[in-house]
Amino acid sequence: MSAGALSEWRKLPLSLSELCINTTLRCGQSFRWQNISESQEWRCVLYGHLLSLKQDSNFLYYRSVQPPSHTFTPTTSDDDHLIRIIKHYFNLTPNLTELYSQWSSQDPNFKKKAAQFTGIRILRQDAWEALVSFICSSNNNIARISQMVEKLCIHYGKSVATIEGRAYHDFPPPSALTGTDVESNLRKLGFGYRAKYIYQTAVMVSNRDQGWLDSLSNPECPAFGVDPSPSGEMKPEGREGYREAHEKLLELQGVGPKVSDCVSLMGLGWGESVPVDTHVWQIAQRDYRFGKSSNKNLNKTTYDAVANHFRKLWGKEAGWAHSVLFTADLRTFADKLAATKKVNVKVKDEEADIKVETTVTTALNLKVPKEEDIDVKVKVEDIDDAKKPISRKRKDVENIVSAAQTTETRRMSKRLRR
DNA sequence: GGTTAACCTGGCTT
DNA sequence: AAAGCCAGGTTAA
Numbered sequence: 001m002s003a004g005a006l007s008e009w010r011k012l013p014l015s016l017s018e019l020c021i022n023t024t025l026r027c028g029q030s031f032r033w034q035n036i037s038e039s040q041e042w043r044c045v046l047y048g049h050l051l052s053l054k055q056d057s058n059f060l061y062y063r064s065v066q067p068p069s070h071t072f073t074p075t076t077s078d079d080d081h082l083i084r085i086i087k088h089y090f091n092l093t094p095n096l097t098e099l100y101s102q103w104s105s106q107d108p109n110f111k112k113k114a115a116q117f118t119g120i121r122i123l124r125q126d127a128w129e130a131l132v133s134f135i136c137s138s139n140n141n142i143a144r145i146s147q148m149v150e151k152l153c154i155h156y157g158k159s160v161a162t163i164e165g166r167a168y169h170d171f172p173p174p175s176a177l178t179g180t181d182v183e184s185n186l187r188k189l190g191f192g193y194r195a196k197y198i199y200q201t202a203v204m205v206s207n208r209d210q211g212w213l214d215s216l217s218n219p220e221c222p223a224f225g226v227d228p229s230p231s232g233e234m235k236p237e238g239r240e241g242y243r244e245a246h247e248k249l250l251e252l253q254g255v256g257p258k259v260s261d262c263v264s265l266m267g268l269g270w271g272e273s274v275p276v277d278t279h280v281w282q283i284a285q286r287d288y289r290f291g292k293s294s295n296k297n298l299n300k301t302t303y304d305a306v307a308n309h310f311r312k313l314w315g316k317e318a319g320w321a322h323s324v325l326f327t328a329d330l331r332t333f334a335d336k337l338a339a340t341k342k343v344n345v346k347v348k349d350e351e352a353d354i355k356v357e358t359t360v361t362t363a364l365n366l367k368v369p370k371e372e373d374i375d376v377k378v379k380v381e382d383i384d385d386a387k388k389p390i391s392r393k394r395k396d397v398e399n400i401v402s403a404a405q406t407t408e409t410r411r412m413s414k415r416l417r418r
Numbered sequence: 419g420g421t422t423a424a425c426c427t428g429g430c431t432t
Numbered sequence: 433a434a435a436g437c438c439a440g441g442t443t444a445a
Contacts, residue, residue, distance in 0.1 A: 028440060134440085141439035144428065192426025197442085256442045277440040299420075326440080 005066045006052060006163065010079060011059040012086065018096050020119025021055050027327040029123050029266050031133050031146040032153070032171070045170045046085055047224060050161040062086060065161040088224050091124040094317065103314050103321045109287045110314070110321060113328040116336050120327055122320045123266055124221060127213045128205070129171040130267025135197050135254040137262070151189045177202035197254025204252055216245035221269025234272065234316050236308055242270040257303055271317040274307040279329050280322065281306065
């Protein structure tokens, strides 16, 4: 392991509509990125390299730790290797702007949401990491999932670098999690019932041929270092290879349909995979007329119906579009909507402490179904939220949402009150 | 074969 | 303050 020195920043031309790391790295795809708030920088270990990123409207900036044997200036081959990691991990080949406009032309609801949530890409993560991460995700919240994944790396992953006193670890391979004490250790570390799933799945994967998991990848979007080749023909239920990957993953412990789809999408490169979780099910009911008649709850049949519907609507990269709507619905991003409202109301910083009396025509209300509306009295005391950190507590979010409302009684959805 | 109760835990609400 | 609720589900009965 190496300590200390990060290289100089280097940069890659990239627009925010092609990739927004601040959204993409926070929307529940990867649970491992660390945000350094002072420098607006994101850090994570990928393929044994500590990578640090930041972004402005025209460039993605990146740097890494210097291997001790090298001079301060990175060699071109080091730089090339980092660029390859970045392009692979962020799946930079597809033209996202083009995809957004295709999805928008097919789907007015997508179009409505997408304007606020540009630059969301599906990451091309390591399949094993995605598998374990999403096993951890079951019946769990993003904050705790992130903690669990971090603990896995600290206790079982290789330490790669130490920067500013913090050690950075890589994600542990399956073989590191097959010890007979792993389940009990993970339980002590707070994994709950997922401890057994992780241990059992590690054993199962280790017992298969090396590279078995990666072999389930979309050939057009293979594992890092593998050359792409053509994949099969798109069908309503997805390509042959996707169906096969999905099915094989289900054999593993702790992997049901939703986790299998997350791994297929974010770890195996199958763009048509649409994970249907509670959020997506709610979106389907609220915005796409699902669950209106007999099928009121999410089961195998409705799961497939929702996924197939979105594949028909959005096409081969349906999972990418799904992620945009999913993100737009995350509580973490309630501020995006509110922030835009504030721009509309033209509230100036120096007026931030003044009560808002303006009537706001709000997109918040547009997406609310009438049946679920309830009356809420809103009093706005403080709308000075602009400089607060990204991650907010519930009360902060309510204040922001409130700020977008008037002081009179308005209608507000249950979902937005979360 | 489709439904349903358990399942771990920590953070937040009441 | 203590109890209840909830979080990107899966499993076994």
